[in-house]
Amino acid sequence: xxxxxxxxxxxxxxxxxxxxxxxxxxxxxxxxxxxxxxxxxxxxxxxxxxxxxxxxxxxxxxxxxxxxxxxxxxxxxxxxxxxxxxxxxxxxxxxxxxxxxxxxxxxxxxxxxxxxxxxxxxxxxxxxxxxxxxxxxxxxxxxxxxxxxxxxxxxxxxxxxxxxxxxxxxxxxxxxxxxxxxxxxxxxxxxxxxxxxxxxxxxxxxxxxxxxxxxxxxxxxxxxxxxxxxxxxxxxxxxxxxxxxxxxxxxxxxxxxxxxxxxxxxxxxxxxxxxxxxxxxxxxxxxxxxxxxxxxxxxxxxxxxxxxxxxxxxxxxxxxxxxxxxxxxxxxxxxx
Amino acid sequence: xxxxxxxxxxxxxxxxxxxxxxxxxxxxxxxxxxxxxxxxxxxxxxxxxxxxxxxxxxxxxxxxxxxxxxxxxxxxxxxxxxxxxxxxxxxxxxxxxxxxxxxxxxxxxxxxxxxxxxxxxxxxxxxxxxxxxxxxxxxxxxxxxxxxxxxxxxxxxxxxxxxxxxxxxxxxxxxxxxxxxxxxxxxxxxxxxxxxxxxxxxxxxxxxxxxxxxxxxxxxxxxxxxxxxxxxxxxxxxxxxxxxxxxxxxxxxxxxxxxxxxxxxxxxxxxxxxxxxxxxxxxxxxxxxxxxxxxxxxxxxxxxxxxxxxxxxxxxxxxxxxxxxxxxxxx
Amino acid sequence: xxxxxxxxxxxxxxxxxxxxxxxxxxxxxxxxxxxxxxxxxxxxxxxxxxxxxxxxxxxxxxxxxxxxxxxxxxxxxxxxxxxxxxxxxxxxxxxxxxxxxxxxxxxxxxxxxxxxxxxxxxxxxxxxxxxxxxxxxxxxxxxxxxxxxxxxxxxxxxxxxxxxxxxxxxxxxxxxxxxxxxxxxxxxxxxxxxxxxxxxxxxxxxxxxxxxxxxxxxxxxxxxxxxxxxxxxxxxxxxxxxxxxxxxxxxxxxxxxxxxxxxxxxxxxxxxxxxxxxxxxxxxxxxxxxxxxxxxxxxxxxxxxxxxxxxxxxxxxx
Numbered sequence: 011x012x013x014x015x016x017x018x019x020x021x022x023x024x025x026x027x028x029x030x031x032x033x034x035x036x037x038x039x040x041x042x043x044x045x046x047x048x049x050x051x052x053x054x055x056x057x058x059x060x061x062x063x064x065x066x067x068x069x070x071x072x073x074x075x076x077x078x079x080x081x082x083x084x085x086x087x088x089x090x091x092x093x094x095x096x097x098x099x100x101x102x103x104x105x106x107x108x109x110x111x112x113x114x115x116x117x118x119x120x121x122x123x124x125x126x127x128x129x130x131x132x133x134x135x136x137x138x139x140x141x142x143x144x145x146x147x148x149x150x151x152x153x154x155x156x157x158x159x160x161x162x163x164x165x166x167x168x169x170x171x172x173x174x175x176x177x178x179x180x181x182x183x184x185x186x187x188x189x190x191x192x193x194x195x196x197x198x199x200x201x202x203x204x205x206x207x208x209x210x211x212x213x214x215x216x217x218x219x220x221x222x223x224x225x226x227x228x229x230x231x232x233x234x235x236x237x238x239x240x241x242x243x244x245x246x247x248x249x250x251x252x253x254x255x256x257x258x259x260x261x262x263x264x265x266x267x268x269x270x271x272x273x274x275x276x277x278x279x280x281x282x283x284x285x286x287x288x289x290x291x292x293x294x295x296x297x298x299x300x301x302x303x304x305x306x307x308x309x310x311x312x313x314x315x316x317x318x319x320x321x322x323x324x325x326x327x328x329x330x331x332x333x334x335x336x337x338x339x340x341x342x343x344x345x346x
Numbered sequence: 347x348x349x350x351x352x353x354x355x356x357x358x359x360x361x362x363x364x365x366x367x368x369x370x371x372x373x374x375x376x377x378x379x380x381x382x383x384x385x386x387x388x389x390x391x392x393x394x395x396x397x398x399x400x401x402x403x404x405x406x407x408x409x410x411x412x413x414x415x416x417x418x419x420x421x422x423x424x425x426x427x428x429x430x431x432x433x434x435x436x437x438x439x440x441x442x443x444x445x446x447x448x449x450x451x452x453x454x455x456x457x458x459x460x461x462x463x464x465x466x467x468x469x470x471x472x473x474x475x476x477x478x479x480x481x482x483x484x485x486x487x488x489x490x491x492x493x494x495x496x497x498x499x500x501x502x503x504x505x506x507x508x509x510x511x512x513x514x515x516x517x518x519x520x521x522x523x524x525x526x527x528x529x530x531x532x533x534x535x536x537x538x539x540x541x542x543x544x545x546x547x548x549x550x551x552x553x554x555x556x557x558x559x560x561x562x563x564x565x566x567x568x569x570x571x572x573x574x575x576x577x578x579x580x581x582x583x584x585x586x587x588x589x590x591x592x593x594x595x596x597x598x599x600x601x602x603x604x605x606x607x608x609x610x611x612x613x614x615x616x617x618x619x620x621x622x623x624x625x626x627x628x629x630x631x632x633x634x635x636x637x638x639x640x641x642x643x644x645x646x647x648x649x650x651x652x653x654x655x656x657x658x659x660x661x662x663x664x665x666x667x668x669x670x671x672x673x674x675x676x677x
Numbered sequence: 678x679x680x681x682x683x684x685x686x687x688x689x690x691x692x693x694x695x696x697x698x699x700x701x702x703x704x705x706x707x708x709x710x711x712x713x714x715x716x717x718x719x720x721x722x723x724x725x726x727x728x729x730x731x732x733x734x735x736x737x738x739x740x741x742x743x744x745x746x747x748x749x750x751x752x753x754x755x756x757x758x759x760x761x762x763x764x765x766x767x768x769x770x771x772x773x774x775x776x777x778x779x780x781x782x783x784x785x786x787x788x789x790x791x792x793x794x795x796x797x798x799x800x801x802x803x804x805x806x807x808x809x810x811x812x813x814x815x816x817x818x819x820x821x822x823x824x825x826x827x828x829x830x831x832x833x834x835x836x837x838x839x840x841x842x843x844x845x846x847x848x849x850x851x852x853x854x855x856x857x858x859x860x861x862x863x864x865x866x867x868x869x870x871x872x873x874x875x876x877x878x879x880x881x882x883x884x885x886x887x888x889x890x891x892x893x894x895x896x897x898x899x900x901x902x903x904x905x906x907x908x909x910x911x912x913x914x915x916x917x918x919x920x921x922x923x924x925x926x927x928x929x930x931x932x933x934x935x936x937x938x939x940x941x942x943x944x945x946x947x948x949x950x951x952x953x954x955x956x957x958x959x960x961x962x963x964x965x966x967x968x969x970x971x972x973x974x975x976x977x978x979x980x981x982x983x984x985x986x987x988x989x990x991x992x993x994x995x
Contacts, residue, residue, distance in 0.1 A: 028835030032844075036851045147729070151976035153927055155934050156950060156968030159957065167958045242450035245405055249445075250438035250465045250523060264455045283842030287931055291954075301843070302935055305850040313850040321839040328838070339455055340507045366715075 088311025097315040108296030115220040127231025149225030158218035158291035175293035215292040223277035230273040234266035275331040351378035358416035384564040386578035394587040442524035446536040448516035452508035459504030462488040469527040491522040514545035586642040594666035730984020736977025744794040753784040777962040800925040806864040811871025819879025833869040859938035912989035919982035923975040
């Protein structure tokens with residue numbers, strides 16, 4: 011197993027470089043001349059040329075890429091025009107918020123999705139199954155930002171059950187950081203009032219974010235359970251008098267989980283993309299909102315930084331999912 | 347005075363509701379199984395032998411399977427009329443089944459040990475054995491069972507996964523699972539078809555040995571007459587959902603009486619007669635969506651006539667031999 | 678089904694032994710094409726029985742029709758080209774303005790209807806371009822193998838390791854907002870999916886016996902591709918494309934919502950919602966109806982895709 015992890019980490023490093031290559035290419039297809047951008051709006055041609063030399067922008071592409079990688083690894087991810095801070099600092103500041111939102115979201119999707127999928131499979135073709143299926147089918151079709159807006163409208167504004175946006179009320183102080191994760195820190199510091207407040211703020215965005223994933227997970231799990239329940243080893247278990255409850259929840263489920271895990275991985279990626287939308291709607295101070303604001307202002311470095319962070323996060327999550335997959339399926343474990 | 351039969355099929359009929367229509371799989375079969383007897387059911391693929399076996403334990407999904415008449419009597423109860431909870435308590439405890447392809451019948455993501463222990467614990471929950479086993483005791487018992495089926499190093503096998511075992515070993519595991527509830531009747535559905543010939547012999551030997559040791563009644567389903575000759579006392583020959591001959595091994599091989607049985611035996615090469623010409627049975631299986639009325643073999647039978655449109659009952663033409671044919675013996 | 682397969686096997690076996698002089702010319706046209714007929718019947722029945730697929734098809738057809746004849750059926754065509762009626766701005770839905778009016782007094786229903794055409798155009802172009810790039814690359818990767826395959830698949834993997842919308846935003850961020858750049862960005866995000874699908878299928882097909890047989894009797898590689906491999910790839914590609922239409926619509930709307938896609942006053946659903954957002958909550962209908970339109974269209978394509986998969990992918994048939 012250890013060898014597998016190391017092999018995958020190497021692969022991940024390689025993929026990260028590939029990702030950096032992509033961001034590098036993207037940043038060089040920008041119509042604005044990078045040298046002109048660096049020199050500022052008042053520069054004349056001579057100054058721009060000097061900037062070009064200074065930043066090595068006249069060098070061949072692979073050298074520039076090498077410089078780029080070196081620069082990134084030294085922690086220099088550029089400066090944001092909008093926030094006037096170093097992009098690296100901004101990312102460190104905003105990432106924990108996105109992390110909490112996403113983890114919360116995928117948690118809901120998994121904890122609700124798997125039981126609902128199993129239920130729909132076991133109660134196939136009853137009204138419960140049909141209701142669940144209608145929900146899942148519409149869930150995948152609704153745009154996340156629209157769902158967010160509508161829930162914000164109804165549950166926050168109209169019913170007043172939840173706050174409109176942001177992470178905390180204006181007047182509340184965040185707890186002193188230990189992990190930099192707000193909810194976790196507030197629990198660790200014993201400030202449960204803050205925790206409760208943070209939780210009410212996270213509900214609506216997390217629900218909007220997780221809805222398509224939840225729907226997909228239910229669908230896949232249901233389909234896989236139905237397939238698995240037709241398998242011969244289930245007939246064998248039935249032939250030996252094992253109870254249906256055990257057959258469904260243990261024997262069948264473990265087998266059905268394998269493709270479900272794959273779907274969870276796929277949907278997690280969409281979820282990370284969706285943070286851009288949901289954070290915008292709910293004013294959630296995360297990487298998504300950061301990236302969007304940067305894009306609107308043509309502030310280039312933050313966009314690249316956000317892409318790298320989110321891409322890296324996704325790769326890492328995929329690694330974890332592969333590990334869970336191997337843990338679940340002994341046949342794969344044997345091949346590692 | 348013969349013992350009361352342990353299992354009786356009385357005029358059992360079964361249909362399948364399919365996309366193309368109603369498939370009349372089993373057309374009124376009747377037979378008895380005596381305690382301690384080993385009964386073979388032979389026939390070509392599609393004749394209904396596997397369906398018959400699965401019907402005993404109620405393992406056919408319904409829909410599309412539908413019982414269309416008759417009864418299956420076990421230990422004085424009609425299994426077709428019992429509640430599913432009763433059936434569940436019978437499964438594995440009084441009647442056990444082993445299947446054809448041991449790879450697909452074992453759950454790939456759990457260890458052998460876990461699967462056996464689960465089965466053992468499931469049996470005891472039915473309160474059949476008076477003792478209540480803990481998981482550890484069940485594990486012990488599991489290893490004893492693996493030993494009984496001659497699996498080397500039971501402790502290691504318990505911790506293995508199905509894909510780590512060979513075909514023969516997997517089948518032994520399935521047999522061990524089947525024996526865990528100390529059943530009276532063992533149904534073996536083509537247990538050796540998926541195995542190599544040499545392993546086949548070992549498994550058959552194992553089943554015979556266990557049968558003697560535990561006084562099991564066995565139903566052996568196969569399309570291979572050689573298997574039947576090795577382990578069975580008596581044989582049912584099935585064709586297209588009907589039983590055409592019911593005879594002891596000796597009578598079947600010495601005096602095959604039904605035209606189909608004769609055709610089968612003529613199609614099998616005889617090592618003692620290498621020059622014997624093999625004769626196939628002309629024609630094809632009837633379409634069971636629209637089967638012929640009466641004897642379903644009539645379309646291929648050289649001695650078919652008008653009276654074959656009425657299905658003849660199985661009647662005794664000698665001791666230990668019954669045939670369903672108008673043209674054999676006294677009708 | 679139990680009977681027919683065994684029937685065919687037994688028939689084959691018996692015919693090997695039997696010595697008959699059966700004359701096959703007496704079979705009718707119906708007999709000879711019985712199996713094709715049955716397959717078609719099965720397809721039709723599966724699809725018809727699948728009410729959700731029929732529903733999906735209905736929705737898609739409605740939207741296609743609306744997209745086609747939209748400009749001619751809208752009640753207020755001048756509202757699409759920038760007419761301004763400030764006196765009736767931000768009115769709730771009523772009998773003249775079914776979806777209400779927006780901040781410049783334009784009829785929202787008109788704009789939603791016209792947005793149909795925009796949206797479908799974007800989705801078709803994105804999916805089409807993605808297929809045009811992805812399918813050939815996938816086939817090349819599958820057929821040629823070796824380092825070419827490795828190279829293509831690695832690049833594909835890297836693209837797939839970035840969440841789609843994030844990459845699209847990055848590309849649009851570099852190129853500048855606009856509907857063409859949005860389409861380009863989305864296409865670049867989408868093509869890797871097709872490469873993977875086609876490569877896997879090609880690889881599987883390459884090892885099929887009939888392909889190897891064709892190869893061994895000297896069929897040219899090109900012939901093998903077009904006659905054996907491509908037709909067998911079409912059904913998973915069709916299924917994926919119909920599912921992708923829904924996702925492409927969502928992607929385009931998302932970019933529009935962020936202000937990175939179609940720019941106002943272009944009638945695009947996402948862009949409309951982005952402006953409508955500033956008029957929440959009092960004038961909620963402005964955000965509600967375009968979003969509803971998005972949901973319904975995507976729903977239609979998803980259901981249709983599911984239905985197609987049900988008939989084209991035998992594993993899902995019961």
